[in-house]
Amino acid sequence: MEYNDFPGLYQASDKASLSAQKNYKNIIAYDLITMIIASGLAIYNFRQVDPKLIVYVFSGFFLLISFALTLIIRTKKFEDVWYQGRALAESCKTLSWRFITCSESFEHNLSTNQVEDYFISRIKELSNEFKDLNESLNAKIAVLPIITKKMWEIRNLNTLERKQYYIENRINDQKDWYATKAEFNKTKYNNWFLVIIASQLIAIISVAFLIKYPDSNWNLVGLFTTISASAISWLQLKQHQELKQAYTTAAQELNFIQASFGNVNTDLELAEFVLDSENAISREHTLWLAQKRK
Template structure:
């Protein structure tokens, strides 16, 4: 069993910064969309009294002002960039850590413990420089943690069979399970939200039909349903359920194929290559995810 606290400081710092930025970004976008929908709701009924209309306009203006401020916060705080870059930092440090623990490429078995630690620290420094643009978002309390943890050394100093078993259980199986769960979850959410888009678009059509036959009506739901449709579609674009599902399915399938080769591992060199292939497969999934988010 391995926990987040068993990984190096820059993994923990990047992970925490990414999670916090993601929560803030999604929260602000969600409330921005909710406020836009609330503003549209106020326009449903055409009030006959001028004073009532004035209060509705004032309330609508306040709602739109808050939404405007939220949009400015999203733009200036750059939560999305920290979310992506923090995730990339964490994944880079995690991959490096697994290669260190399993004695894979650049941390081979013939190295002394001191030399392996020195190499690992140098690579962490390189990663730190690569992601120096998000240094201000990393917590000092996370950065003061160990670069090489006791768990990393314990796994590295274990036998080939123990390292192999540990890697298969805590990296390969764990990641396959995570990919499978995420792929199924994203598929379900994509279908639910897309059906929601279709439903509100249909309601907008019905509203237009109602106004055609009742042009004198004081009720107009068209603005509300079109705003809801645009908001739901924006949420789909934000979460990228369909793209994520495909990326997770691809990575899970590739990793499952690689796992089937584990039974042929009978030497340190074979295990080192196995780990390298596995980590490259997981890195490709993350690179694809990051590229999709940048589009």
């Protein structure tokens, strides 16, 4: 399904989560960069007072910016909106796929009114569960239809057509996304680890240089130890290694589940198949959320 084919609450919570995630990571990145710049200004020890004063002023300016950014991170609570928005969006998405495939609680033999009422009640429960997000949601998006025309259109397909649609638009799409993200995080993890190793090595060389030339006005130790510490902090924030493992596991589990889809021929079998698949996707998200909250 297209993005706009999902309930308005999904679209609003997804946008709120992505926006909060972007703001949170950007502010932390700027925070780390300003600290690196402040430490970089001190690499040369000027003998004259005036140049020293200028360096101190600029260093203090960047440290002040860093302090202000830290306060923003603390007060704005972007991280909470990011996590809660993601949890709400994924819950709405899973519920939507169960609805359109006539899975558990949305069986094909139920009346239109029964299915519609239950779906709306579940969406309402989710909205109440995450009511703290309301101030971060775009009201115009949140009030879009709860059940879209596309959702009814797919639900009214026959069993084999619903099965094929689910495989192509949910399983394959999610599996490819997991695999791509797993390799992306693996590459990023290796790259940042190289930055950490290189900056620590340069810091060690700088110390050796100062031991040999103690009267030197150049001191790169502070700069590269700050770079190393910042890279470690960024790596912990992004959790590339943990995400790589989680995405790889989820992709493999979906692949094993998909291997059995040839035996799906009835509504009951499709309902069980969808339930297994959505549980696998839900486990990945639960693991991600747990890792982010550590």
